[in-house]
Amino acid sequence: MKLTLVLALLAQANGIYGQAVDANGITLYEKIEEMERQILQPFTLNSLVSPCSNNQNGPPEEQEQTAAQWVRILFHDVITKNVEGPGLGGLDASIGFETDRPENIGQFANITLIQFALFSSVFLSMADLIALGVSDSLATCDQPLARRIPLRVGRIDATRAGPAGVPGPADSLAFAQTAFTRAGFTNSEMIQAVACGHSLGGVHQTNFPDIVPESQKTPENTEGRSTFDSTPNVFDNTGVNEYISGVGLKGGPLVVGANETTRSDLRIFKSDNNVTINAMNTPGSFEQTCLNIFEKMSNTVPSGVTLSAPIVPRPWIMRESHLDLTPLGIVTFQGTISAHGATEPPATASYFYGTEGGGNTGPKTSQTGAAIPIFRNTQIGFGTIKDYAFFDTFNSPTIQTINVQGQYSAPINLNIFLLPSQTFTLPVRDGPGGAVLTNRYLVRAAVKGSLVTAGSTVSATLWYPTTQQGSVVPKIATLITTLTLEKTVGPYKIFKAVIIQPGAVVIFGGAHFFQIKLGTTQTSAKISSIVFNTTCTAPDPSGC
Ligand code: HEM
Numbered sequence: 292m293k294l295t296l297v298l299a300l301l302a303q304a305n306g307i308y309g310q311a312v313d314a315n316g317i318t319l320y321e322k323i324e325e326m327e328r329q330i331l332q333p334f335t336l337n338s339l340v341s342p343c344s345n346n347q348n349g350p351p352e353e354q355e356q357t358a359a360q361w362v363r364i365l366f367h368d369v370i371t372k373n374v375e376g377p378g379l380g381g382l383d384a385s386i387g388f389e390t391d392r393p394e395n396i397g398q399f400a401n402i403t404l405i406q407f408a409l410f411s412s413v414f415l416s417m418a419d420l421i422a423l424g425v426s427d428s429l430a431t432c433d434q435p436l437a438r439r440i441p442l443r444v445g446r447i448d449a450t451r452a453g454p455a456g457v458p459g460p461a462d463s464l465a466f467a468q469t470a471f472t473r474a475g476f477t478n479s480e481m482i483q484a485v486a487c488g489h490s491l492g493g494v495h496q497t498n499f500p501d502i503v504p505e506s507q508k509t510p511e512n513t514e515g516r517s518t519f520d521s522t523p524n525v526f527d528n529t530g531v532n533e534y535i536s537g538v539g540l541k542g543g544p545l546v547v548g549a550n551e552t553t554r555s556d557l558r559i560f561k562s563d564n565n566v567t568i569n570a571m572n573t574p575g576s577f578e579q580t581c582l583n584i585f586e587k588m589s590n591t592v593p594s595g596v597t598l599s600a601p602i603v604p605r606p607w608i609m610r611e612s613h614l615d616l617t618p619l620g621i622v623t624f625q626g627t628i629s630a631h632g633a634t635e636p637p638a639t640a641s642y643f644y645g646t647e648g649g650g651n652t653g654p655k656t657s658q659t660g661a662a663i664p665i666f667r668n669t670q671i672g673f674g675t676i677k678d679y680a681f682f683d684t685f686n687s688p689t690i691q692t693i694n695v696q697g698q699y700s701a702p703i704n705l706n707i708f709l710l711p712s713q714t715f716t717l718p719v720r721d722g723p724g725g726a727v728l729t730n731r732y733l734v735r736a737a738v739k740g741s742l743v744t745a746g747s748t749v750s751a752t753l754w755y756p757t758t759q760q761g762s763v764v765p766k767i768a769t770l771i772t773t774l775t776l777e778k779t780v781g782p783y784k785i786f787k788a789v790i791i792q793p794g795a796v797v798i799f800g801g802a803h804f805f806q807i808k809l810g811t812t813q814t815s816a817k818i819s820s821i822v823f824n825t826t827c828t829a830p831d832p833s834g835c
């Protein structure tokens with residue numbers, strides 16, 4: 292009774308249980324924490340858009356701009372929302388199923404989604420990654436302030452195409468107005484969204500030969516990009532100013548292009564006699580207006596989706612942690628604590644383990660933290676990020692939490708846990724050294740022997756990315772496997788199973804997570820296959 296109460300209180304304090312879960316059983320709290328980890332990870336998604344001019348998928352002379360593509364995909368995914376109909380559409384990655392539509396011409400959608408897929412998981416939907424991508428792009432392109440859009444998580448990926456209707460440059464003003472209104476944006480917001488988006492990148496002759504003349508192509512500009520403003524690599528009011536003042540590029544190809552039909556930016560900007568666009572013609576008003584409108588677009592989601600509060604990465608988080616057992620049956624707990632701050636975080640991290648009944652096992656000190664090399668630190672804007680490794684052996688069977696610097700806490704369940712050192716990743720290959728046909732795992736888990744009865748079922752849930760017909764966006768699938776008893780080690784019973792991932796492997800599909808359950812009463816932490824043991828030399832997994 293007492294233990295139950297303590298667990299319930301802990302669960303509340305940590306926000307882990309008792310929260311609404313998505314179809315995969317994941318809470319908003321878990322998604323927030325995974326996004327915090329992603330945001331504070333160096334050399335990750337944000338490095339693809341650093342600097343703002345970077346072309347991640349080709350040579351510079353192609354003048355494709357990854358940051359601009361990431362911003363554009365937001366518009367193309369969101370704008371087909373229908374606020375009045377059944378509430379479908381919005382930021383849901385349905386764009387993945389819609390790339391062959393003429394309104395989404397170009398390779399930007401597939402290129403972008405493939406770039407994001409590697410970072411997706413059961414925690415981070417592709418729609419959340421689109422929002423992160425816009426936030427990263429604006430931070431990297433917004434000079435010198437590097438401001439970020441407040442980022443929420445919880446978006447759910449669509450499993451099929453949504454409605455059509457992205458306005459194109461040859462569409463009338465009325466057509467664009469109808470689309471924006473249907474998606475929940477006023478005429479003034481439409482003007483803002485277009486002016487903000489068209490601060491980056493440009494129109495490519497290869498995609499829009501009716502708008503940009505062939506002569507735009509040069510050896511330094513092989514796809515004939517015609518930029519919207521004189522500073523396509525800076526998120527700023529230059530384009531607005533050039534439009535209003537008639538200087539420089541005068542608003543670019545969609546304002547002064549030779550063909551009047553495709554002057555959609557001109558039609559939109561002057562639709563309220565230039566009132567909205569005039570109000571954006573200072574660096575400060577432009578930046579604030581645009582952050583607001585991009586935030587609104589990012590949070591335009593299908594009805595029924597609950598978004599988290601804006602994420603402010605906490606000063607201390609757990610980057611990764613896992614329990615394990617040594618061959619002698621001693622419980623270990625190890626991982627990496629991460630801190631960040633404008634002032635350099637301390638040399639070491641202090642933490643303790645909370646025990647049943649409210650006590651603890653005494654103060655602990657991590658290994659010396661290392662400031663991690665940050666890709667264009669000032670643009671990421673989180674000061675110094677430091678990672679601290681720790682490794683402990685547990686003597687107390689009543690440990691229930693880890694508490695870091697008095698600021699962060701997470702539950703630890705010693706009743707049930709996966710054993711990473713004795714869990715093996717053994718891909719099935721197309722012949723020796725060949726391509727990976729599917730992922731195979733030998734999973735081992737420890738369950739407190741006193742909890743196991745004759746009728747107990749111990750199972751492993753695997754969340755893995757699968758291919759979807761018609762979209763490059765991976766879909767998260769679930770496989771549940773029953774484990775069998777292998778042996779007893781100290782107070783634990785060890786269960787194991789060989790798990791083979793069904794279907795084709797999505798090579799750049801993102802992370803695989805496992806969770807062990809005892810019936811419906813005990814659940815382990817969710818563990819990424821990244822920490823599994825990869826060195827089993829036995830020819831068959833059962834020999835590992
Ligand atoms: C009626 C509304 C709009 C029309 C007709 C329109 C049209 C276009 C066209 C024709 C291109 C050239 C694409 C290429 O050749 O690669 C483009 C690029 C772009 N659009 Fe829009 N757009 C509209 C609204 C928006 C909005 C609201 C955003 C804000 C997210 C946006 C963001 C961008 C960006 C960032 C690019 C540059 C892409 C690159 O350089 O690869 N657009 N737009």
Ligand SMILES: *[C@@H]1O[C@H](CO)[C@@H](O)[C@H](O)[C@H]1NC(C)=O
Nearest residue numbers: 460461501502550551552553
């Ligand atoms: C202008 O653009 C429209 C739409 O792309 C096209 O149908 C038309 O032929 C173009 N006009 C000229 C003169 O190129």
Ligand SMILES: *[C@@H]1O[C@H](CO)[C@@H](O)[C@H](O)[C@H]1NC(C)=O
Nearest residue numbers: 534535536537560561564565
């Ligand atoms: C709006 O600004 C454009 C570009 O500077 C100009 O051509 C147009 O005449 C203006 N329209 C009005 C109504 O002010």
Ligand SMILES: *[C@@H]1O[C@H](CO)[C@@H](O)[C@H](O)[C@H]1NC(C)=O
Nearest residue numbers: 711712713824826827828835
């Ligand atoms: C991986 O498993 C082997 C036994 O197959 C063991 O010797 C080794 O210590 C394990 N590696 C890790 C990192 O736990």
Ligand SMILES: *[C@@H]1O[C@H](CO)[C@@H](O)[C@H](O)[C@H]1NC(C)=O
Nearest residue numbers: 390391397398401761762763
């Ligand atoms: C994008 O990828 C999907 C899935 O492979 C494919 O069906 C579609 O044709 C691709 N789109 C483009 C424009 O190449």
